Amino acid sequence: MIYPIVKYGDPVLEKQAATVSEFDTPELHTLLEDMFESMYAARGVGLAAPQIGISKRIAVIDVSTGEDPEAKLVLINPEIIKVEGVQSSEEGCLSIPGFRENVNRGKKVTVRAQNAKGEFWEQTGEDLLARAFQHETDHLHGKLYITHVSALKRDLIRRKIKKLVKDGEWK
Ligand code: NI
Numbered sequence: 001m002i003y004p005i006v007k008y009g010d011p012v013l014e015k016q017a018a019t020v021s022e023f024d025t026p027e028l029h030t031l032l033e034d035m036f037e038s039m040y041a042a043r044g045v046g047l048a049a050p051q052i053g054i055s056k057r058i059a060v061i062d063v064s065t066g067e068d069p070e071a072k073l074v075l076i077n078p079e080i081i082k083v084e085g086v087q088s089s090e091e092g093c094l095s096i097p098g099f100r101e102n103v104n105r106g107k108k109v110t111v112r113a114q115n116a117k118g119e120f121w122e123q124t125g126e127d128l129l130a131r132a133f134q135h136e137t138d139h140l141h142g143k144l145y146i147t148h149v150s151a152l153k154r155d156l157i158r159r160k161i162k163k164l165v166k167d168g169e170w171k
Contacts, residue, residue: 012053014143032116105134
């Protein structure tokens with residue numbers, strides 16, 4: 001099932017998501033399948049559960065956009081445990097469509113997370129994958145990428161979105 005993506009302005013995007021404690025349930029497997037399906041439909045490389053209105057620490061990532069089955073990653077209760085170097089490039093978010101900003105992120109990042117069975121895994125990613133690890137982990141702490149840009153740019157984005165809301169073009 002393809003879920004609609006929750007847009008900026010919905011409080012679910014800015015609250016701490018709940019830690020997952022039940023694994024390997026049919027509900028969890030279905031949710032993960034639906035999250036991948038919703039992410040591919042929206043042409044994203046990552047999707048966090050709050051973006052479909054579910055406040056749980058679950059995210060999916062596929063920086064190959066469906067090309068490489070091994071690139072499909074399930075991150076449950078993820079934590080960034082190591083950050084090396086800095087990269088700067090444009091970043092966007094499915095919940096803030098139409099906007100992109102330059103964001104500084106770690107260049108090489110190690111994440112520790114659980115899979116659908118509750119098993120812990122660790123992976124070190126660079127560049128886009130490192131960016132996705134950080135962006136999606138941030139989502140699960142209620143933090144959007146625009147909190148990493150200057151206050152001036154953030155206010156500009158907020159003002160533009162306010163106008164889109166007013167015009168009925170943001171839902
Ligand atoms: Ni996002």
